[in-house]
Amino acid sequence: MNNLHIYDNLLLFTFEIENKSKLPYDIDYIRYYIIDKKTAKLTASQEVDQQALFSENYSPRIEGNGRMKYVIAFDKFTIPDEKVFRIEINEKNGGRHVLFDLENSDIVNVEDI
Template sequence: MRTSFIIFILGAWGTVAYAQDTAYVSRDKTTALFFNSTVKMISRSTPDLDVDQKENTLITIKAFTTVFSPACIDVQEVSTAKIYHIPVEFSCGRAGRRIEVNGAPMPVRAIKTAGFNYSAVINKLAEGKRRDVIDHEKTGGVKAWVDKLSLAGNRIFFRLDVRNKSNLPYEIDFVRFYIRDLKTVARMATHEQEIVPLITTLHKKTSIAHKREIAKIFGFHRFSLSEDQALNVELYERNGNRHIYLQITQKDLEDLKTIAPAKQQPGNASVAANKL
């Protein structure tokens, strides 16, 4: 009996399963799963979910229907053979989030395309005062700006500044990004294309106290807009209604600044990018 037990333990040694927080999805919002290293899907596809591996460390999930039973997708880490069991449920309000699987910050790859040091790009955009403001909005004593729209390699970056002048702290629940037509015909279904930032310096559950201000950087795959489209940036307050809505249009993309490549500094290959 003891020998059989030891054989069983040794056989199971190489496969360790990790339970993860629930990934909430909807038909209109894409939920993104970021991993620390290369992964692969090992679970079977389901007709209720659109699961797509965008990159080695990025998997996106979207729902095809509003009604489906709670599901689970299995993802395996290539280097360690660890298996992640990720529950998936439908939710309009909680869908569209960025989830860091295994809870650790995702490194920003400093040199990936055309010799770009994206760490240096982030530092350059984060420092100093805001400039070249694209859009701004104010509600309930909280004001936000989109500024420093830039192109570096094959990434589009911008800075999101948020200032709180109210006595009530402003806690950010999540930020949503999607491309949508500026004008829609009555009774015509509105098409939205959800996009997910590859790079962000925004921490989860960031709270802005009275008379405080933050500046966070977001980086995306290079994208384009037609004249009648806009990239919508929606900032949601946790347990509150002071939501903020901002836009980037085609004209703004035409005037974006280009950041030249910077040499990689030894020992500074990455910086921590935090989850939404």
């Protein structure tokens, strides 16, 4: 994540994904959700999906040794202390899987545009 801003009631995230491989990275899906930080074994975990309102400059493919920088917007939200906002990126027909977590402190210290 490069930047996080707030504009009216929108949270605007700027992400940059770099493919350091020579093989293209075809994105199967990107999922945004809130989940418990830690769960004990045999304990139920609740996941709450966050629906993006719009995105800009998103491409489902990152060429070899390339990068993609895109902006995505959500309705404003906060995260309870025992949870994280998780971004999950899965490769289509591949094994490259990326997880990235943000905590409430990352979101409440957001800058205005």
